[in-house]
Amino acid sequence: MQAVIIGSGNVATFLGRLFIQKGGKVLQVVSRNLNHAQKLAVQLNCNVDDLSGTIDPSADVYIIAVADDAIESVLTHVPNNNKLVVHVSGAASINLLKNVSNNYGILYPLQSLRKEIDTIPEIPFLIDANNAEALAQIKDIASKLSTMVHIATDEERKRLHVAAVFVNNFTNHLYSQAAYFCEKENINFNLLKPLIFETAARLAHLHPRTLQTGPAKRNDIKTFQQHQEILANYPSLLELYKTCTESIQQFNDKE
Amino acid sequence: MQAVIIGSGNVATFLGRLFIQKGGKVLQVVSRNLNHAQKLAVQLNCNVDDLSGTIDPSADVYIIAVADDAIESVLTHVPNNNKLVVHVSGAASINLLKNVSNNYGILYPLQSLRKEIDTIPEIPFLIDANNAEALAQIKDIASKLSTMVHIATDEERKRLHVAAVFVNNFTNHLYSQAAYFCEKENINFNLLKPLIFETAARLAHLHPRTLQTGPAKRNDIKTFQQHQEILANYPSLLELYKTCTESIQQFNDKE
Known part of the structure; x- marks a missing residue:
């Protein structure tokens, strides 16, 4: 299986690494950012182009791993020979690809990928395609890259993307606020890391609903007041504290 | 080292297990809830009392592991023989113990402990004491239980407790809302678990501030609107979405 990767950011880098690690070959990395593309091409031992030249027409699959709003503009560069074309976005529609090939689809890694981190985490892939043959091809690729492969429509993928914003972006923001x-306050954030790891890890065994603890869950008004006094000089933390506390209380009421 | 544990909840259970695992001996579990106390006493192979009888006066340390607002009421039962007395609360003052012994302090596990989970996570202990001898004793106990032992005043401990609410209670609530x-929406929450684990795990190497990604970080207004449409029937999720998004944007501005 031979691929051309269009893009040179975090997802392009991770997919490229994973692709060759699992026995695939990357023929070419194509990116507006030639500097990034060259760095990635060295890792993947492949050719490089900056969108001004020609994209290799001999690949089996063209993987478009650019920002959502750049997908349409790079499509004009993809060889028009009905090879498989996929994009990797959680939010962009499969229909963006309908004019570029007769065989197209989605290969969305539901994971936060950062090229500066070398270890490859478990990556669920959400896939979709415009016909059965393309779907079989994408499923074959995804199954080589991961043991978690699920077919998802545009609507399902968008919903998982929203949920991912909660468990990744918002959660990480809570970590950031706590670190700040x-x-x-001159206290050691590292002391909180075992708690952070455990809070996530135990979801492997238990539903988060059954794991909720703390003053909001107990409706412990004395502790709310103490905490809000401690946060008095931190309006941004105070706002999050109040919103999350009320949200937990409302959730309690639903039980 | 011989202990009496007063309490039979999550923290009492975990500390008891850890204490005997590290070579200590628990003489007695004392709890208003005799049923819970008996279950714990079986695990720890020790005596049991429901606060109506006598607490064993021969222990080296009395560990008070009850809810914050129950600490004062159980103190009247502790033998008045100046043995070491500690409580395990993140928010309650060390001064609660000043009339019960000449040697007292804090042994606070900064971790979320659930007795239904058998594996023992890494537990940082925050300790404090009313005199140098008591502090040395508590440090000795804590160092047998964990490699992460830090001295913290009431004020420092309270601040870490507030930060813990953010990274544990509020984070878990985001997981719960996403699961809900x-x-x-009839989509599979399990697909998000690798992302949840990775979001936490990479804090081992990088500061959360450098790991922030997503539409709020990018100020991607088109995606906000799409996400808010998807959440239109979920007022509680929508409220969290707006507050967290605004909070991330304000945090961006501080950079």
């Missing part, structure tokens, strides 16, 4: 508070 | 949304 610790730095300002 | 997935259940209602």
Whole structure:
């Protein structure tokens, strides 16, 4: 299986690494950012182009791993020979690809991928395609890259993308706010890391609903007041504290 | 080292297990809830009392592991012989113990402990004491239980407790809301677990601030609108979405 990767960011880098690790070959990395593309091409031992030249027409699959709003503009560069074309976006529609090939689809890694981190985490792939043959091909590729492969429509993928914003972006923001508070208060954020790891890890065994603890869950008004006094000089933390506390209380009421 | 544990909840259970695992001996579990106390006493192979009888006066340390607002009421039962007395609370003052012994302090496990989970996670202990001798004793106990032992005043401990609410209670609530949304939308929450694990795990190497990604970080207004449409029937999720998004944007501006 031979691929051309269009893009040179985090997802392009991770997919490229994973692809060759699992026995595939990357023929070419194509990116507007020639500097990034060259760095990735060295890792993947392949050719490179900056969208001004020709994209290799001999690949089995063209993987478009660019920002959502750049997908349409790079499509004009993809060889018009009905090879398989996929994009890797959680939010962009499969229909963006309908004029580029007769065989197209989605290969969306539902994971936060950062090229500066070398270890490859478990990556669920959500896939979709415009016909059965393309779907079989994408399923074959995804199954080589991961043991978690699920077919998902545009609508299902968009919903998982929203949920991912909650468990990744918002969760990480809570970590950031806690770290900011610790730095300002001269206390050691590292002491919280075992708690952070455990809070996530135990979801392997238990539903988060059954794991909710703390003053909001107990409706412990005395502790709310103490906490809000401690946060008095941190309006941004205070706002999150109040919103999350009320949200937990409303959730309690639904039980 | 011989201990009496007062309490039979999650923290009492975990500390008891850890204490005997590290070569200590628990003489007695004392709890208002005799049923819970008996279950724990079986695990720890020790005596049991429901606060109506006598607490064993021969222990080296009395560990008070009850809810914050129950600490004062159980103190009247502790033998008045100046043995070491500690409580395990993140929010309650060390001064609660000043009339019970000449040697007292804090042994606070900064971890979320659930007795139904058998594996023991890494547990940082925050310790404090009323005199140098008691502090040395508590440090000795804590160092047998964990490699992460830090001295912290009431004020430092309270601040870490607030930060812990953010990274544990609020984070877990985001997981719960995402799970709720997935259940209602008939999509598979398990697909998000690798992302949840990775979001936490990479804090081992990188600061959360450098790991922030997503539409709020990019100020991607088109995606906000799409996400808010998807969440239109979920007022509680929508409220969290707006607050967290605004909070991330304000945090961006501080950079």
